[in-house]
Amino acid sequence: MIRVLFIARYRDATLDRKIALMAQNTDLTIWQIRPSSWQDELLQIEQFTSDATAWRQIALPLIGRPNDPHRTIYRTLTFALRRFHPHIIHAEEEPDSLSALQITLARALWAPRARLILYTWQNINRPRRWLVKSVMRATLCAADSILCANREAVEILRQQGYRGHAMVLPAIGVDMRVFAPCADRLEKRRGFVVGYIGRLVPEKGIDLLIEATPLIGGNIRLLIMGSGPYRPTLEEIARIVKVSDQVDFIPPVPPSQVARQMCALGVLVLPSRTTSVWKEQFGRVLVEAMACKVPVIGSDSGAIPEVIGDAGLIFPEGNAAALADCLRRLIESPTLRHDLAERGYTRANRLYSQEHIAEQTADFYRQIMKWESPQG
Numbered sequence: 001m002i003r004v005l006f007i008a009r010y011r012d013a014t015l016d017r018k019i020a021l022m023a024q025n026t027d028l029t030i031w032q033i034r035p036s037s038w039q040d041e042l043l044q045i046e047q048f049t050s051d052a053t054a055w056r057q058i059a060l061p062l063i064g065r066p067n068d069p070h071r072t073i074y075r076t077l078t079f080a081l082r083r084f085h086p087h088i089i090h091a092e093e094e095p096d097s098l099s100a101l102q103i104t105l106a107r108a109l110w111a112p113r114a115r116l117i118l119y120t121w122q123n124i125n126r127p128r129r130w131l132v133k134s135v136m137r138a139t140l141c142a143a144d145s146i147l148c149a150n151r152e153a154v155e156i157l158r159q160q161g162y163r164g165h166a167m168v169l170p171a172i173g174v175d176m177r178v179f180a181p182c183a184d185r186l187e188k189r190r191g192f193v194v195g196y197i198g199r200l201v202p203e204k205g206i207d208l209l210i211e212a213t214p215l216i217g218g219n220i221r222l223l224i225m226g227s228g229p230y231r232p233t234l235e236e237i238a239r240i241v242k243v244s245d246q247v248d249f250i251p252p253v254p255p256s257q258v259a260r261q262m263c264a265l266g267v268l269v270l271p272s273r274t275t276s277v278w279k280e281q282f283g284r285v286l287v288e289a290m291a292c293k294v295p296v297i298g299s300d301s302g303a304i305p306e307v308i309g310d311a312g313l314i315f316p317e318g319n320a321a322a323l324a325d326c327l328r329r330l331i332e333s334p335t336l337r338h339d340l341a342e343r344g345y346t347r348a349n350r351l352y353s354q355e356h357i358a359e360q361t362a363d364f365y366r367q368i369m370k371w372e373s374p375q376g
Contacts, residue, residue, distance in 0.1 A: 200228030205271035290344030
C-alpha cells in the first residue's frame, strides 16, 4: 500500500474530483491537506477535516492570502507527517514559494525517506531576489520530481539548474460530469455570442477582443465574464471603438456554475498577451469550453497552442486583425464550428479529463516508488 500525503489549495468539488478518482485505487491511501478557509473574488468558503470520504481530508489554516502562490504558508509544523508516515509527499506548490520551503523542512524533520513531488506552472524565467533564489535552491535540491503544467516549464527548470526528474502532467483537469456538451445551446436564441471568461487584467488581452469586434461585421455580441481592475478600461475601449451596445459584462460565478455560461457561447476566446514576467501557463477555461463542445480560439501566448492542439484556431498575440479573421471564419462556417467542437471534446476527454489526469498521477506514484530511496 502506497501512502500519499497530497497538499494543495483545492477549494471546490471540481478540483477534489482528481483525489476522489485516485482514492479508488486499492493500492493507494491518500490524506489530503487543504485550506480551512478561502476567500477571493469568486469564493468565500470554509472547509473542515473529514473522514467521510474515501480519503482523509485535513483542513489547515493559512498565514497570508490563500491565492498568493509564493508568500503564504500553512499554520502547522508537521503536516500530519508524524501520524501518517507517507511514502510520497505530493505538494502542488511552486518551488520558489515559502510553502514549498515549509513542506521541504517538515519532510526533512518528520519523513526524510518520503519521496517529495513539487509542482510548477511557471514558463518564464523571471528575475528573482536573492532570498527567493535561496528558497528555490533548497526546494529543487530536495525534490525527487517536479511536475509541470506545460513544456516550457520543464525548460525553465533546466535553465535554473534543476537536473532531477521533471515531466508535464497537468495538476487540474476538467470535471466532465460538470462540463459536458450543452443540451440547450443558448446562442441559437441570442445570436452569435463570442465569449471570454476569466480575470479582467491587461495580460489577458480582452481589449484586443473588443477592438477586433468592429473589424468582423455582422450581428455579434461579446460576453465578458469576470472581475478585475481592468474593467473600467475595457468599458472605455468599447465606447471608443463604438461597440458598447454589443458588449455584456457579467460578474464571475463559482467554477461549478461556469458550464452553464459556456452554453451561451458560439466560441470562447482566450487572447492572452505575454509580458516581461508572465505568459499563459495553461488556460483551464479552454479545456472547460472544449468539454462543453464550444469551439475555442487562442493567441499564441505561452501554453495556449500546446493545450488547443488541432482542436481550435490560433492567432498571433496582439494582432486584432488576425483575431477578427479567425472569428469571421467560425461565424461564416457552421461546418468548421462543428468540426472544432468535436475535436475539442475528444481532446479534452483524452488528455485533460480528471479521469485521465488521476490515472496518470496514480501511475506516476507507482513509478516513483521504484526509484532508489532518498537518503534520510
